[in-house]
Amino acid sequence: MSPRNTAFLPQTAMNVDLSALSHNLRELRKKTPGSTRIMAVIKADAYGHGAVAVARAILDQGVSFLCVSRISEAVELRNAAIDAPILLFGNALPSQVPYMIQNNIRATVASLDFAQMISREAVKCGGTIKVHIKVDTGMGRLGILPSALSVKPLVNGQGPAEEEIASISRLQCLDLEGIYTHFANADSRDKTHTMGQIDLFSNLIERLEIRNICPPLRHSANSAAILELPGAHYNMVRAGIALYGLWPSDEVDHGMAQLKPVMSITSTIIHLKKVPRNFKISYGSTHVTPEETIIATVPIGYADGYNRLLSSRGQMIVKGIKVPVVGRVCMDFTMIDVGTVPNVQVGEKVTVLGHQGNVRVSADDIARLCNTINYEVVASLNRRIPIRYIHGKENR
Numbered sequence: 207m208s209p210r211n212t213a214f215l216p217q218t219a220m221n222v223d224l225s226a227l228s229h230n231l232r233e234l235r236k237k238t239p240g241s242t243r244i245m246a247v248i249k250a251d252a253y254g255h256g257a258v259a260v261a262r263a264i265l266d267q268g269v270s271f272l273c274v275s276r277i278s279e280a281v282e283l284r285n286a287a288i289d290a291p292i293l294l295f296g297n298a299l300p301s302q303v304p305y306m307i308q309n310n311i312r313a314t315v316a317s318l319d320f321a322q323m324i325s326r327e328a329v330k331c332g333g334t335i336k337v338h339i340k341v342d343t344g345m346g347r348l349g350i351l352p353s354a355l356s357v358k359p360l361v362n363g364q365g366p367a368e369e370e371i372a373s374i375s376r377l378q379c380l381d382l383e384g385i386y387t388h389f390a391n392a393d394s395r396d397k398t399h400t401m402g403q404i405d406l407f408s409n410l411i412e413r414l415e416i417r418n419i420c421p422p423l424r425h426s427a428n429s430a431a432i433l434e435l436p437g438a439h440y441n442m443v444r445a446g447i448a449l450y451g452l453w454p455s456d457e458v459d460h461g462m463a464q465l466k467p468v469m470s471i472t473s474t475i476i477h478l479k480k481v482p483r484n485f486k487i488s489y490g491s492t493h494v495t496p497e498e499t500i501i502a503t504v505p506i507g508y509a510d511g512y513n514r515l516l517s518s519r520g521q522m523i524v525k526g527i528k529v530p531v532v533g534r535v536c537m538d539f540t541m542i543d544v545g546t547v548p549n550v551q552v553g554e555k556v557t558v559l560g561h562q563g564n565v566r567v568s569a570d571d572i573a574r575l576c577n578t579i580n581y582e583v584v585a586s587l588n589r590r591i592p593i594r595y596i597h598g599k600e601n602r
């Protein structure tokens with residue numbers, strides 16, 4: 207049985223609205239010329255939305271390239287017969303190179319050492335591997351450092367960036383298809399650091415052109431830069447969080463696009479009881495009812511990705527009314543106080559993430575309570591929750 211088999215009607219379900227996904231893609235498309243290619247970032251199971259279905263939906267709509275972080279994520283897409291080009295952000299192992307060649311998966315090359323390794327492997331299996339060079343212009347994560355940021359003496363075959371890239375370009379069985387960088391702060395109001403990153407990247411591209419090294423695809427923009435920094439689009443952009451209808455941060459101007467959240471989570475009241483004043487709820491008895499009330503049990507817990515920090519802090523929606531989570535979130539269950547909701551029954555729908563009419567619990571609301579970002583909220587809601595793919599308003 208697949209973990210997502212919905213034959214057993216789930217009491218808790220993730221609704222993924224593919225119309226909202228298409229809408230967000232159209233909004234992003236408006237931000238960049240038609241000649242700019244859009245890559246869809248579907249790492250981490252498409253930020254929790256289900257990578258295969260998301261890929262199928264957007265590939266029909268003008269997205270021609272997919273990005274993932276782990277080879278296992280690329281394998282899942284290929285096993286589902288998705289044959290669009292895939293760029294792997296993360297590292298590959300030597301033993302994975304033949305698979306990547308056969309399956310049209312592009313490698314990220316962040317050092318000469320790594321490039322030499324995959325070149326050797328490609329030579330061995332008699333194929334050519336397409337690569338995108340990663341430049342670290344100020345993210346401090348993966349990538350070749352531009353000369354302006356390098357400190358001497360250099361380590362591990364590190365050279366001035368142009369030379370390192372020139373050496374890479376001479377390796378056998380590598381096809382230098384792209385070059386890219388990633389921004390650390392594109393979602394901040396203050397774009398100083400990002401402008402510096404753009405300068406370094408553009409400058410390196412120019413210096414490579416002088417040496418006749420011209421990777422055809424150049425990309426740097428994540429969602430925030432797609433929305434606010436047209437100067438960072440080059441000829442390809444990498445759309446992540448905004449595709450899923452969420453803002454990269456509060457500092458990105460929400461007037462730049464109309465985004466619709468794609469994910470919602472609904473559950474069901476599976477147990478209901480009237481309890482007296484001073485009644486203790488859940489592990490640790492951290493919540494004690496201040497008065498007689500009605501407590502409902504909802505089958506979602508931290509094992510589903512409903513964060514335990516939401517204990518006695520989160521809110522859910524029942525019959526259009528926001529009600530509080532009371533006591534600790536358990537592995538499989540969470541309790542809510544529905545004393546304020548008239549005529550609640552077992553079987554009543556509960557909105558854990560999403561809206562009922564105008565009443566909403568957003569990924570940002572949950573993120574705030576957990577001292578994190580909406581990215582982590584959606585990416586954490588996991589495959590234990592079956593996904594129902596919907597179009598439009600049904601079930602929301």
Ligand SMILES: *Cc1c(COP(=O)(O)O)cnc(C)c1O
Nearest residue numbers: 247388428429444445446447454
């Ligand atoms: C995750 C990721 C993105 C997408 O970023 P968003 O802010 O979600 O748009 C783009 N590029 C790289 C390298 C990433 O790791």
